[in-house]
Amino acid sequence: MSAPAPSPPFSPIESRPWADVQADQLARLRQQMAYLAERSVFYQQRFAASGIRPDAIRSLDDLRHIPFTTKQELRASLQAAPLLGLHQAAADADIVQIQASSGTTGSPAYVGLTRSDQEAWAEMTARGLYACGIRPGDRVLHGFSMSKGFVGGLPIWQGISRIGAVDLPIGADGGVDRLLIAARDARPRCVVGTPNFLLYLATVARELTGVAATDLGVRHLVVGGEPGGGIPAIREGLQTHWGATCREVMGGTDLGCVYWAEAEDQRGMYFVAPDHILAELIDPASGEPVAWSEGATGELVYTALQREASPVLRFRSGDHVVVTAMGGPGGRTTPAIRCFGRTDDMLIVRGVNLFPSAVQDIVSAMKPLVGGVMRVLADFEGHTTQDNLKLLVERAPDGRPEDDAHVAAQVETRVRNALAVKAEVRLVRHGFFDAPGAQKVALTLRRAPDFDR
Structure with a gap:
């Protein structure tokens, strides 16, 4: 059929x-x-x-x-x-x-x-x-x-x-x-x-x-x-x-x-609003335009069209995307994208640009070895550090503290191989981080949590 x-x-x-x-x-x-x-x-x-x-x-x-x-x-x-x-x-x-x-x-x-x-x-x-x-x-x-x-x-x-x-x-x-x-x-x-x-x-x-x-x-x-x-x-x-x-x-x-x-x-x-918004793709470092084509990456820039109350012109969104298609099902002619990070979230760890969402992708894929929930601990000023990447990762539901060192080593290896950064992983109990709710989930912590709670 x-x-x-x-x-x-x-x-x-x-x-x-x-x-x-x-x-x-x-x-x-x-x-x-x-x-x-x-x-x-x-x-x-x-x-x-x-x-x-x-x-x-x-x-x-x-x-x-x-x-x-x-x-x-x-x-x-x-x-x-x-x-x-x-x-x-x-x-x-x-x-x-x-x-x-x-x-x-x-x-x-x-x-x-x-x-x-x-x-x-x-x-x-x-x-x-x-x-x-x-x-x-x-x-x-x-x-x-x-x-x-x-x-x-x-x-x-x-x-x-x-x-x-x-x-x-x-x-x-x-x-x-x-x-x-x-x-x-x-x-x-x-x-x-x-x-x-x-x-x-x-x-x-x-x-x-x-x-x-x-x-x-x-x-x-x-x-x-x-x-x-x-x-x-x-x-x-x-x-x-x-x-x-x-x-x-x-x-x-x-x-x-x-x-x-x-x-x-x-x-x-897919872009569904070309009559109301003009979307550009730019190189986030140089600001130069990037042509829309499958596989291209860049930062999205928007100009409002037909907007009356709060219009913006060439607004830098901070959204970093990859173009995944040019046109699609049902006769669509507009580009399609995936967003892989935001400028505000990006960290530079020992010279390597890193988005917390990329780390989440890795940790989520390691279930059931771990619970799949993680936070980046960025306990430093600004967005740049010469220290290793600090990660807090929840144990699997049946995870045992005596296995933490072995599990942490596996996470560290996976992160290093995928992102070219050295990580220091600390395992925390399953359910340590608050369950998702009305607020967006923040993948980055700016100071260490109370580990005894």
């Missing part, structure tokens, strides 16, 4: 010829540049300081002559003109929704949306969730945080509603018990949430509800918000424990909730 034909995308824009998409992007970019010059104090100042004439953009390649916008510059803009910053480009009266980042470096970063922006966010998110398998009429268990203004809350609900699916808005903040009871009672076809949290839910489902996760009727898991969805060992664990397919999405508070999403082929996350 042959496999069913791939579903067409949610929007025709996702399967338009790429040359036509780029022609539309150029037209929208020129309109956005004129809008910034008229409405954004932040970009008015930048254009003046850089000697940039917004009407001089004649091709997409001309973007390379415009300076990048960084996260630090946006933070300074927000501090200079609270609440939405100097880059607010719509009147207060036109703002209908405000979202917030997680605020891991202090006060959250707030992003405004007009009615048009709100519609665009819902449309992009719907396209992504549809690519991942959510269909009209599906019951969707909401396992992202529903609180604190995070984009995994209300914006995900808006995308689910736009598809015509039914959201069960329990949220990670509602607690493990309540989520699993809702899964048992409602038998949702889809569950959305962070990968580590959904994996934890599956492991405790039988204990808390008397029903294994594989018997809850879930067919699709949609994960995002943290590393894990693209890590083979974690993905395999999710699919095995739930008996469902796992597909990954990616977005960000500054541009939208979801604008990259996996389809049936599970090759990577």
Whole structure:
């Protein structure tokens, strides 16, 4: 029996010829540049300081002559003109929704949306969730945080509603018990949430509800918000424990909730929003453009198109990706990617660039020798150290302290062979680290935990 034909995308824009998409992007970019010059104090100042004439953009390649916008510059803009910053480009009266980042470096970063922006966010998110398998009429268990203004809350609900699916808005903040009871009672076809949290839910489902996760009727898991969805060992664990397919999405508070999403082929996350966001790939060291082609790597840079309230121009996302496909199932013409790390997370250990997610990939694949949970202990200033890489790794559920030295040596060898860095591994009891919940899992610790707790 042959496999069913791939579903067409949610929007025709996702399967338009790429040359036509780029022609539309150029037209929208020129309109956005004129809008910034008229409405954004932040970009008015930048254009003046850089000697940039917004009407001089004649091709997409001309973007390379415009300076990048960084996260630090946006933070300074927000501090200079609270609440939405100097880059607010719509009147207060036109703002209908405000979202917030997680605020891991202090006060959250707030992003405004007009009615048009709100519609665009819902449309992009719907396209992504549809690519991942959510269909009209599906019951969707909401396992992202529903609180604190995070984009995994209300914006995900808006995308689910736009598809015509039914959201069960329990949220990670509602607690493990309540989520699993809702899964048992409602038998949702889809569950959305962070990968580590959904994996934890599956492991405790039988204990808390008397029903294994594989018997809850879930067919699709949609994960995002943290590393894990693209890590083979974690993905395999999710699919095995739930008996469902796992597909990954990616977005960000500054541009939208979801604008990259996996389809049936599970090759990577396809770009679903080329009419609302212009995505560039650059060399993270030189800042020079990198051509979109399968196998290329680089950092993603975004320019908002058709954005009114909080538009950004050539925003450096810090997301480091590899291009996994150029076009895909259902006639998709956009590129697909996997994200393998973030600039903010990158450590330089004895001259070797290292992403904690790469270490997690290795440790997760070593189950059942270890529990699969680990943290990098970066107890030094900044992001560079001449010391060995310090790792804390949970024992396997039946692990014995007397075996720690032998197990640690195996982890150290695997890390050295894969990443070319020497590691110092300390085994901790199984369940030492807090179970995943509403907050994203942080793979890096800046100071040693209390080992006696």
